[in-house]
Amino acid sequence: MGRLGSSSATRSGWPRSLLALLVWGALLLYAVWPWLPGRGRQARPRTIIVYGFSILGDALDRSVLPAFARHWRAETGERVEFVTSFAGSGTITNQLIMGVPAHLALLSLELDAQRLAAAGVIPAGSWKSLPFGGVVNRTPFILLVRPGNPKGIHDFADLGRPGVQVVHPDPLTSGGANWALLAEYGGTARHAAPGHEREAGTAVLRGVWKHVVAQAASARAARTQFENGFGDALVTYEQDAVHGNGDKEKKKKSAPKWEIVYPPSTVLSEHTLVILDKNATAEERPIVRALAAFLWSDEAQKLFVANGFRSVRDELNGANPAFGKIADPFLVADFGGWKKVKKDIVDGIWKGEILPAIGK
Amino acid sequence: MTQKTKPRKAPGEGSAVLPVSLLLAVLVPLLLMPLAAVFVFAFRGGFKDFLSALTAEDAQFALRFSLLIAFLTAAVNAVLGTFAAYVLAKYRFPGKKPLTIAVNLPVAIPTVVVGTSLLLLWGPIGLLGKALAPLGFSPMFAPAGVLLAHLFVTFPYMLGAVKPLLDELEVTYEEAAYTLGAGKWQTFRYVILPALRGGLFSGTLLTFAHSLGEFGATVMVSGNLRLRTQTAPLFIFAQFEAGNVEKANAVAAVLAALSFAIFFFLLRWSGPAGGRTQGH
Numbered sequence: 001m002g003r004l005g006s007s008s009a010t011r012s013g014w015p016r017s018l019l020a021l022l023v024w025g026a027l028l029l030y031a032v033w034p035w036l037p038g039r040g041r042q043a044r045p046r047t048i049i050v051y052g053f054s055i056l057g058d059a060l061d062r063s064v065l066p067a068f069a070r071h072w073r074a075e076t077g078e079r080v081e082f083v084t085s086f087a088g089s090g091t092i093t094n095q096l097i098m099g100v101p102a103h104l105a106l107l108s109l110e111l112d113a114q115r116l117a118a119a120g121v122i123p124a125g126s127w128k129s130l131p132f133g134g135v136v137n138r139t140p141f142i143l144l145v146r147p148g149n150p151k152g153i154h155d156f157a158d159l160g161r162p163g164v165q166v167v168h169p170d171p172l173t174s175g176g177a178n179w180a181l182l183a184e185y186g187g188t189a190r191h192a193a194p195g196h197e198r199e200a201g202t203a204v205l206r207g208v209w210k211h212v213v214a215q216a217a218s219a220r221a222a223r224t225q226f227e228n229g230f231g232d233a234l235v236t237y238e239q240d241a242v243h244g245n246g247d248k249e250k251k252k253k254s255a256p257k258w259e260i261v262y263p264p265s266t267v268l269s270e271h272t273l274v275i276l277d278k279n280a281t282a283e284e285r286p287i288v289r290a291l292a293a294f295l296w297s298d299e300a301q302k303l304f305v306a307n308g309f310r311s312v313r314d315e316l317n318g319a320n321p322a323f324g325k326i327a328d329p330f331l332v333a334d335f336g337g338w339k340k341v342k343k344d345i346v347d348g349i350w351k352g353e354i355l356p357a358i359g360k
Numbered sequence: 361m362t363q364k365t366k367p368r369k370a371p372g373e374g375s376a377v378l379p380v381s382l383l384l385a386v387l388v389p390l391l392l393m394p395l396a397a398v399f400v401f402a403f404r405g406g407f408k409d410f411l412s413a414l415t416a417e418d419a420q421f422a423l424r425f426s427l428l429i430a431f432l433t434a435a436v437n438a439v440l441g442t443f444a445a446y447v448l449a450k451y452r453f454p455g456k457k458p459l460t461i462a463v464n465l466p467v468a469i470p471t472v473v474v475g476t477s478l479l480l481l482w483g484p485i486g487l488l489g490k491a492l493a494p495l496g497f498s499p500m501f502a503p504a505g506v507l508l509a510h511l512f513v514t515f516p517y518m519l520g521a522v523k524p525l526l527d528e529l530e531v532t533y534e535e536a537a538y539t540l541g542a543g544k545w546q547t548f549r550y551v552i553l554p555a556l557r558g559g560l561f562s563g564t565l566l567t568f569a570h571s572l573g574e575f576g577a578t579v580m581v582s583g584n585l586r587l588r589t590q591t592a593p594l595f596i597f598a599q600f601e602a603g604n605v606e607k608a609n610a611v612a613a614v615l616a617a618l619s620f621a622i623f624f625f626l627l628r629w630s631g632p633a634g635g636r637t638q639g640h
Contacts, residue, residue, distance in 0.1 A: 020625070031427035049585070057602055061586075083588045086602070099484025099493075100501045100583040221601040 045079035053089035053108040054220035059307035088218030089175025108175025137309040141183035160207015167231035176219035243308035265328035402613035413610035422595035441518020449526035475580025501583030509577035521563030
């Protein structure tokens with residue numbers, strides 16, 4: 001590459017180098033434009049940094065956070081800006097442990113909050129003093145299948161049938177994937193004959209995982225894979241399915257890419273808010289607290305429902321006609337909470353027995 | 361390659377058809393079609409949709425931020441890389457060989473590993489970061505961290521472009537300059553630098569282009585903060601993952617077009633006159 005320049009055959013005159021200079025100058029000007037001193041924003045707005053797990057992106061960026069900004073401005077006259085970042089819940093948690101400067105984080109599962117506490121990022125159990133034990137909203141775990149349900153899938157057990165290809169988020173980085181494991185196991189275990197719960201649940205889980213053809217780092221990424229044509233079924237949040245289909249209305253021409261199948265028994269995921277006081281100055285803490293409180297307000301809860309999440313207050317959930325009925329919904333508490341589920345089901349059965357058995 | 365001239369065909373013409381079409385048959389699906397797909401998808405919703413996706417605040421920020429970082433990286437590494445090349449080419453000292461290998465290492469190390477190691481050094485729980493954080497200096501998850509990562513990753517490009525020229529440069533010119541009474545700096549400024557122009561130019565452009573597209577290290581050290589540290593490639597990845605393929609492709613198309621333009625510069629305007637325009 002060094003020799004390129006030494007060939008004087010391409011020696012060019014003034015106009016050409018002037019043009020090059022102009023092009024590069026314009027590019028540089030474009031790049032630095034927002035940072036030029038003359039363009040300083042009048043009053044610096046308050047900035048809150050929010051991290052959230054993958055499927056929250058639209059609901060927070062487009063609805064809930066702007067609503068809070070309007071409230072805050074009406075009350076105090078101050079402008080609020082949000083810096084947000086969304087990824088798999090496990091990824092977010094690792095970033096928080098590494099020290100990203102978030103003020104608030106909405107995690108997909110309490111287990112990640114416990115990991116943060118264990119790493120000393122937040123005080124142990126601090127989220128439990130928030131309303132609803134820190135749970136901001138919920139959504140059941142469901143199945144997405146191709147239009148017309150060509151493979152006749154009605155429950156998690158059907159994913160174990162020969163020839164079915166499953167897209168699944170990766171339990172190492174995705175909180176949703178951990179909920180999915182619990183849904184697959186628990187939905188069957190709850191209805192097994194007494195004494196055979198573990199056996200029945202494990203059998204379904206093994207069937208599902210034998211047929212996993214693609215694993216994505218987050219639930220949202222898994223949906224994108226499914227949308228792009230991978231697999232016959234995707235295990236994911238109801239929110240991601242309901243909201244995603246709504247999204248498509250804008251692009252009239254595309255037909256629905258999937259159908260939702262409600263398993264008879266599935267888990268309602270509960271999404272936990274953590275406040276990272278150590279990343280906020282004394283001056284910032286009141287506004288961070290105010291935003292946290294706002295998440296449980298009528299307005300925010302209704303916005304979550306409109307965005308496909310189920311409110312922690314059941315009476316608000318009638319507002320979204322897209323929500324389907326689940327015969328037997330259950331919570332992680334029914335299986336002894338996340339600590340126990342992680343130890344027994346995720347690590348014990350999935351990682352300890354199933355993965356080695358199927359060679360993944 | 362084109363030696364197999366068949367007697368029936370005119371030597372210059374006929375012989376090229378087969379190899380060229382073979383080459384095209386390979387290159388079209390391998391290189392050209394994927395690039396075309398980006399543009400097709402970017403404009404699928406019409407030019408208006410493309411523009412509105414591109415003018416969204418976060419898309420604009422990502423593009424400007426990427427360009428800014430690329431300019432800074434190119435400027436800093438142009439100086440640092442040239443200095444490193446000069447020292448390595450002109451001086452003899454113990455440990456020169458290991459040092460030469462070390463400064464070229466960034467090419468060989470996966471960028472994700474670069475990101476991780478920067479985090480483990482400068483991050484809030486890192487070796488240096490822990491000590492510096494109380495002093496209010498924490499480059500990770502901030503624009504400074506992105507710049508650090510890009511400087512690291514692109515360091516060898518300048519070196520690779522300039523050092524061969526320095527190695528080839530006849531010592532006699534320098535000696536002549538010295539005997540004529542020129543100082544070290546004068547010799548460098550008036551004898552060595554002009555000879556390096558082409559290398560400086562292509563090295564800077566390569567650095568710029570690579571910085572513009574850097575992903576692996578950036579994703580680790582930036583925290584991927586929208587409107588703060590999200591570069592254009594991170595924006596593309598995040599939007600694609602979130603299923604906003606059109607938004608992702610609008611920025612991807614611009615980035616691809618920019619890269620084309622840069623390499624056009626690199627190939628066509630790499631004369632000495634072009635080199636001067638890089639004057640930073």
